[in-house]
Amino acid sequence: MLNFKVNEDRCIQCGKCITDCPPMCITMQDGDFPVIQDESKCLRCQHCLAICPTAAISIMGVNPDNSTELQYELPTAHSMETLIKGRRSTRKYKKKALDEKTIAKLLETSFHAPTGVNAQGVFFTATTTAEATEDLRKEIYTKVSKLLSNSDFDENDMRFQYLQMAHKTYINHDIDIILRGAPHILIASASKNIPLPKEDCLIALTTFDLLAQSMGVGTLWDGMLKWCVDDFFPELAGRLGVPEDHEIGYTMVFGHPAVQYQRTVQRTPPKINLVRKF
Ligand SMILES: Cc1cc2nc3c(=O)[nH]c(=O)nc-3n(C[C@H](O)[C@H](O)[C@H](O)COP(=O)(O)O)c2cc1C
Missing domain, CATH: 3.40.109.10 (NADH Oxidase)
Known part of the structure; x- marks a missing residue:
């Protein structure tokens, strides 16, 4: 049982959970709220929970309020x-x-x-x-x-x-x-x-x-x-x-390292094949 639940007080019926679901197993019932009809198709990836802008979706007993909000938490591209x-x-x-x-x-x-x-x-x-x-x-x-x-x-x-x-x-x-x-x-x-x-x-x-x-x-x-x-x-x-x-x-x-590196190394030129037309 997936225990797919939609908090109807929070859901704004934007349909993002439906369009982002990889096996496309979520549907909107008659303009109502999202449901999973065929649970066997679900990958259990939780994309529905992750993409919901109002944290309205719970699946497999996971409370979306316990997830980390991503907006301010990601490292910068430079630090990566x-x-x-x-x-x-x-x-x-x-x-x-x-x-x-x-x-x-x-x-x-x-x-x-x-x-x-x-x-x-x-x-x-x-x-x-x-x-x-x-x-x-x-x-x-x-x-x-x-x-x-x-x-x-x-x-x-x-x-x-x-x-x-x-x-x-x-x-x-x-x-x-x-x-x-x-x-x-x-x-x-x-x-x-x-x-x-x-x-x-x-x-x-x-x-x-x-x-x-x-x-x-x-x-x-x-x-x-x-x-x-x-x-x-x-x-x-x-x-x-x-x-x-x-x-x-x-x-x-x-x-624990017993050595500390002070700077990045400089690699040989990368081997990259950029295809602009096919
Ligand atoms: C799949 C793999 C296996 C490796 N096995 C060893 C190993 O057995 N012993 C070792 O000293 N280094 C090992 N290395 C480390 C590489 O030698 C090292 O990644 C490479 O020299 C580049 O150095 P860097 O990781 O500091 O950039 C391995 C690295 C990879 C990716």
Whole structure:
């Protein structure tokens, strides 16, 4: 049941909820108030609630008065541009963990990222204590050591070359290249049964990345961690609580940065194809 409700004292019958509904499942009954006739078509995207100029619509029990008003709350284009250009991969972290409230805020907000067919199926697995991450780190290096001592691996496989280098650096210099000494790891996964599990995970992590950096939290997209928990030691993902039927979209590490960047970098010219006539 969608529980689609229109507050008739507030509704001005402007029809915006009708014209903005992606599956076009809202209709105006005989010049009366909006209704949803075929609930099975609804995407549960809440566009009807979001677009209503008088906060007259409630759906799925959501009270529009509890939503954030957008008019004065959006960051400026300049601050977004600075964030996008100024976010950097952090490869040095303070040992201290973030407080759980910050982690919850980051994950709960990132869950708002768009998902294909509004599936909302992205599942975040994050370590919340430095101790848990340290135990995982030790186990990863123990497993990498065993993997590398197995003569079966293909020396030309880039993943082995990187893991070999990381293992050497960890053993000889106590420097962690796989998790970059971060106090937290993050895995985004989703059921293989939703329409776009991989894309949804990547978009959610991109959202997490930008929000984290806007809050002074360092992040790193971590391909080496992905190889470990997805390609070589999937049992680790299982032990961390990633459901078995899930596809891992990608992995990151995050925490208080131990480095501070002072300015944006300057990229190579963008590769853009502008089509003016077709
Ligand atoms: C999908 C992906 C995987 C990455 N994997 C790693 C990794 O395993 N280790 C690492 O140090 N950096 C990793 N990076 C970080 C990139 O090297 C980094 O984004 C790039 O050098 C540009 O630097 P910037 O992020 O500071 O702009 C990864 C980035 C992406 C997007």
